[in-house]
Amino acid sequence: MPAASFLDLPRRSAKPRAIGLTHVLDPGAGRGATADLLESAAAHIDIWKVGWGTAYVDTALEAKLALLARHDIAVCLGGTLLEIAWAQGRAGECLDWARDAGFRHVEVSRGTVAMSLAEKRALVTRASRDFTVLAEVGAKSPGEQLAARHWPAECRSDLDAGASLVVTEGRQSGNVGTFDDAGRVRPDVVEAVVSAIGVERVVFEAPRAAQQAWFIRRFGPDVNLGNVALSDALSVETLRLGLRSDTAAVDRRDTAESELA
Template sequence: MPEPDFLDLPDRGAKPRAVGLTHVIDPGAGPVVVTDLLDSAAAHIDIWKIGWGTAYVDATLATKLALVTGHEIAVCLGGTLLEIAWAQGRAGECLAWARDSGFDRVEVSRGTVAMTPQEKRELIRRAARDFTVLAEVGEKAPGEQNAARYWPGECLADLDAGASLVVTEGRQSGTVGTFDHTGRVRADVVEAVVAAVGVERVVFEAPMASQQAWFIRRFGPEVNLGNVALADVLSVETLRLGLRSDTAVATRRDTAETA
C-alpha cells in the first residue's frame, strides 16, 4: 500500500532524533503486545522505558529488549528500581545488571526513597560511566510546593553531573509534579525549567492527550514527550502533525480542485 503524501504537515526529523522524542512507558507488556506495536509504530518511538520494577520480574525481558532495540529504539531502566537498589546499597549491582541485560539508558530519580540532591548527583555520575542518563525532577505525591523555584537549579545540577536529559515528573496519572491534581499543566513550572536549561534538554512526562496537546501547542511538534502509553503512540504522532483537532491548523486552498 502506498504511503499517503498529499497533506502539508510539519517537518519531523528521522530517527535517531535529538529532539521531538517520544518516550513511552512500558508497564510490563508481553512480547506479543510489543511486536504488534512495533509493527505499526516503531518509527515514532525513540525511548522505551521499562517502568517501575517490572524489569526485575519480567521473564520475557531479554526477548522484549531484543525486539525494541532491533527497531532503533533506546531502552531505559525506570528510576524506581534504581532508587530501591540505591536505598539497599545495591546501586552498583543494579547498574551492572542493567548494562549486562542490554539497557543503554537509565533514569535517575529521587521520588520514591529519601535521597538528597547531592546523593542524586553522585548516582548520576556513577550511572553516566556506562549509560545515557535521564534525570527526573519532582515528587510523586500531588501538591508539590515551590517547584518553579527549585526544579531549575536541580535540572542544571543534574545536567552538570552528567545527565543528558532532564525529565519533569508527571507519573502515569498525570496529576503530580508538572501538573496539578486535576491534570492541568503548571505553566509556571514548565516555563521556569525551560528558561533554565532549554526546551530541547527536557522530556515532559505527559500521559494525557490534553497535556500532550498543550506542550505541542506551546513548543511545537518537536517537543520531547514522556510517559506516553504504549497504546497512545500513534495518537501522539497525530497530535504532533496536526492531524487531530487539538493541534490542527485549518487551512484552505483557494484553487478549486478539478475532476
C-alpha cells in the same frame, strides 16, 4: 500499500532523533504485545522505559530488549528500581545488572526514597559512566507541588553531573509534578525549566492527550514528550503532525470554500 503523502504537514525530525523524542512507558507488556505495537508504531518511538520494577520480574525481558534493539529503540530502566536498589546499598549491582541485560539508558530519580540532591548528583555521575542518563525532577505525591523557583537548580545540577536529559515529573497519572491535581499544566514550572536548560534538553512527562497537545502547541511538533502510554504512540504522532483537532492548524471555513469553488 504506499505511504500517504498528499497533505501539507509540519516538518518532523526523523529517527535517530535528537529532538522530538517520544518516550513511552511500558507497564509490563509481553513480547507479543510489544511486537504488535512495533509493527505499526516503531518509527514513532524513540525511548522505551521499562517502568517501575517490572524489569526485575519479567522473564521475557531479554527477548523484548532484543526486539526493541532491532527497531532502533533505546530501552531505559525506570528510576524506581534504581532508587530501591540505592536505598538498599546496591545501586552498583543494579547498574551492572542493567548493563549486562542490555539497557543503555537509565532513569535516575528520587521520588520514591529519601535521597538528597547531593546523593542524586553522585548517583547520576556513577550511572553516566555506562549509560545515557535521564534525570527526573519533581515530586511524585499528589498535592506536593515543588515551587517553580526550585526546579532550575536541580535541572542544572543533573546535567552538570552527567545526565543527558532532564525529565519533568508527571507520573502515569498526569496530576503531579509539572501538573496540578486536576491535570492542568503548571506553566510557571515549564517556563522556569526551559529558561534554565533549554527545551531540547527536557522530556516533559505528559500521559494525557490534553497535556501532550499543550506542549505541542507551546513548543512545536519536535518537543520531547514522555510517559506516553504504549497505546497512544501513534495518536501522539498525529498530535505532532496536526492530524487531530487539538493541534490542527486549518481554517476549516476557508478550506471548505476552496473545496467547493
